[in-house]
Amino acid sequence: MSDVKQPADCIRKADIRTAIDALDEELLQLFARRQLYVRRMAEIKQHPEEAFDRERIETMVAAIMRRAEELGLEGDQAEQVWRTLIDWNVAYEKRTIAARLDAGR
Known part of the structure; x- marks a missing residue:
């Protein structure tokens, strides 16, 4: 750049x-x-349910929002972006883990 x-x-x-x-x-x-x-x-991870960790997610999002605001970015914007990213990642992990487990049966 x-x-x-x-x-x-x-x-x-x-x-x-x-x-x-x-x-x-x-x-x-x-x-x-x-x-x-x-x-x-x-x-x-060994089980699809491991993909979703509410405590980790909420702690992470709160930290992201605080840091975003320190950098001059609206915390709500950062929260929306990260929650979308996290939701996709959780779904990806669940799908991937479930497929691996199904393949192993």
Whole structure:
């Protein structure tokens, strides 16, 4: 992102769009790396019900919201993004673990 302008230096919509596109690419790469850990977790867990840990989720979301607000991002926006991500990951783990167990029968 070295050729991307800082927000205050953007004078055209194209500058902002270029920066957002570059950030979106970085986010996709981070989400893809994160997914590798989710896949590994699904390999380690032994039962589909292990995929959902309410206490862990609520603790994590609260921490994400606090950190988001420290960074100037609305906590509600961060919460919505992370809950969507977590919901998908839980569903993925449940599906994956159940399929592995079915294959082993």
